[in-house]
Amino acid sequence: MTEAERRREAVIARIRLGLGTYDSAARRSAVARRIATPEAPLVPERARRPADERRRQLRTFLEGQSATFLEVERAGDVPAAIARFLRSSNLPLRVRVGDDSYLRSLAWQAEPALERLSGPARGDDEVGLSHATAAVAETGTLVMASGPDNPVTLNFLPETHIVVVEEKVLVGGYEGAWERIRARFGRRAMPRTVNFVSGPSRTADIGGQLVMGAHGPRRLCVILVRD
């Protein structure tokens, strides 16, 4: 037995000893059952509101966390909204973005001055652009799945993070987000990371005072696409 195997045996055995139990078919099937059919969670009422409400919730929560919240009617309006935001924040018209097909298909020609760099974030990138896989109304939470289309470092390294969310993936509660993840990646499969992002980075570790931009982005801009 290798050292690793010995250690593993020790932990599992001690747990069984503590529980006064052993590996049994009945216990295995209880576990398998529960994982296969997750117990219906208690979904709070605020996570079960209609579409209009959900949009309002997303805005209220994100703005309450000092994020910028913009709504555009169509996908075609997104590049202009991004450019407007960057100009009004005195930021360069340059964003780092992944290989996301939805973002690639946007009408970038409408904003020729807006430069797009591709790939994972580098230490000196000022603005990152992501496409959310879902958004959750119950707490104003964006859900990003890592991958070549949306490298995870885009969510954290640049000081400003812009996230484009389509209203059709705005769900009421976290459960809806998992449905979308499972639809994309399969049952019991996950991308390297799923990030729930609910605002810009912050800390209250110094004298209990709230300060924005601790390590992650200082600025978060969310663009909700209605159509």
Next chain:
Amino acid sequence: MGGSAGRPRVGLFVTCLVDLFRPSVGFAAVKLLRDAGCDVDVPVGQTCCGQPAYNSGDKATAEDLARQTIAALEGYDYVVAPSGSCAGMLKVHYPVLLADDPAWKARAAAFSAKVHELISFLVDVRGLDKVDARLDARATYHDSCSGLRELGVREQPRQLLRTVKGLELVEMGDAEVCCGFGGTFSVKYPDISNAIVERKAERIAATGAGMLLAGDLGCLMNMAGKLSRQGRKIAVRHVAEVLAGELSDPAICERP
């Protein structure tokens, strides 16, 4: 069962602190209970509820005292104590203590069902909604932890105090925060206990009240002792004394 002419028989668990230090609280309790239509008896077979032993890890002594207390009081229709912590001990912890004793498990459960803290008994069981008392004072009320969290005593004393003519009730900040007594804690960790009661004293003083009330004599002695040491002129009494109009004795720690 049942006392004279349908009046319920209440066995008063007077509590060791009231018995030893402040009997006027016991008499106030008796008056309130009689006025609420009960016959009251105070059997001599009671001494201490056993909480000091229980909270010190001495289960054997706690169990002995539990059996003794149950035996002394289980024959009544109700068992009432002018203390949230003692009532909590009898009602909540006795059944747990004696759960493994087959001879006593059922007796403890039956006993527990009869136990009530005094003020909640008057309001929740006897349906009392006012008292016939008067006191011209501004008072604040401290929620003793066991009464509050184990027995849900919060609104009832306030409800009755609001019917005392001339009494202005003001709420202190953090009324529900511990006063730092904790029974043996107050003498085992006196410096920490002191820090906690100092904070409480500040809250009390900040209300501008001239009187402090609560339902537990341990808490009251702790807070009164601190206020007195600080030279603050705030009268400290058990809430039963005010509700019964039993105010002839000096307040706790008051110079007569």
Next chain:
Amino acid sequence: MRSTSPAFKANARAALADAQLQRALSEVAPGLAARRSAARAGLPEFEALRERGRAIKDHTLAHLDLYLEEFERKATEAGSRVHFAPTAEDARQIIAAICREAGARIVTKGKSMISEEVGLNAHLEGAGLEVVETDLGEYLIQIRGETPSHIIAPAIHLTQDQVEADFRRLHKGLRKDRVLIEPTQLVAEARQILRDKFLSADVGITGANFLIAETGSSVIVTNEGNGDLTQSLPRVHIVLASIEKMVPTLEDADTLIRLLARSATGQEISTYTTFSTGPRRAGDPDGPEACHVVILDNGRSELLGTAFREVLRCIRCGACMNHCPVYTAIGGHAYGWVYPGPIGSVLTPALIGVHSAAHLPNASTFCGRCEEVCPMKIPLPGLMRHWREEEFSAGDTPLLYRLGLKAWASIARRPRVYHALVRTLMPVLGALGRRTGAFRHLPLARGWTKHRDLAAPQGRTFQALWADHKAGVPR
């Protein structure tokens, strides 16, 4: 981490006299309690969720061996290497070996109480590694050579002035004329220093709030985003988690996430909640090349068959200590080990022995607020009482105290003796105190009279007066 819990009383006295600490505690702690209260009021389902959370953890603990195996299977499938660590020493060795094999020089860390528990930093530093805490609070105490004093706000005991002084003392590149008055400026300085470390780290170590068996994922929550930078930038990511962090499914994690931030800081959710599963995939442009999950026991399995099992439901929110009158008076360091407050009072004796940690479960008034606010409904005062019972049975209770208790008990068991004794004693005490109404000093009662007056007894006992009353003698 070495324990100073036996010196609790001295620690507490020092803490009470520490004006800096007292100011810090009074500025931060009350706000956390108020915010939790508001968050709870804002979610009508909060109490029902607590009950659900308890059920989820109880079920998981009852099947912990099998959920761990399932987690291992799925995590391995996703490309992680799962290591089991029966003891703290095992965890240290495993992690040091991973760092060695990776040729690591710089290690960044997200916040991990487990890493404190096993003394990881010192061990890695002893092996020649530079270890950098990236959670701002942890960084602040790391540079002071201190330990955390709160499980979610580790630097809660520091004031702004102390932080500025530390930066000026220790940040070599910091110019003297740089203004560091506002917290924003201090945070900006820390951000700058730590960004370099994030980018140059070879290994990133994070803790885990949850491990999810369904997918083999680990979950971290932060407001800063430091955990994410720690785990995404370096070549190697190590997750260090204890066995009881396990939950069965993503839906179960949802329930606990709904409880966690609200209980901890009153936020609806932490800014960043991240679910990580394995190293980078084929096609991932970023992320670690290797991911290791180290699962620590260190005495927890022994609790499973005991009354203390319930403490394993803890999700490390810190609500108990935010609401504890003792913790908010003395702060976290006085407890002498990794976990302070009520959770520390129950967990510490379990992990380092009740003999070393005896003061912790004793220094409680049993006010019950901790149990009231615990999102996982852990009966903390009851568990502290269990420790007191174990101590008493082991004969560990201090002798003088034991004797006093025995004397009281033997009298209380004999009502006739009791009543005869107090009937004689109390009037004497009452007479002594009648003039002033209270005692400023009283032999044998120094613990009380040191800080408080002791009310004089009214004189005759209630039972004596009651006997007269029944006999028709007027009062």
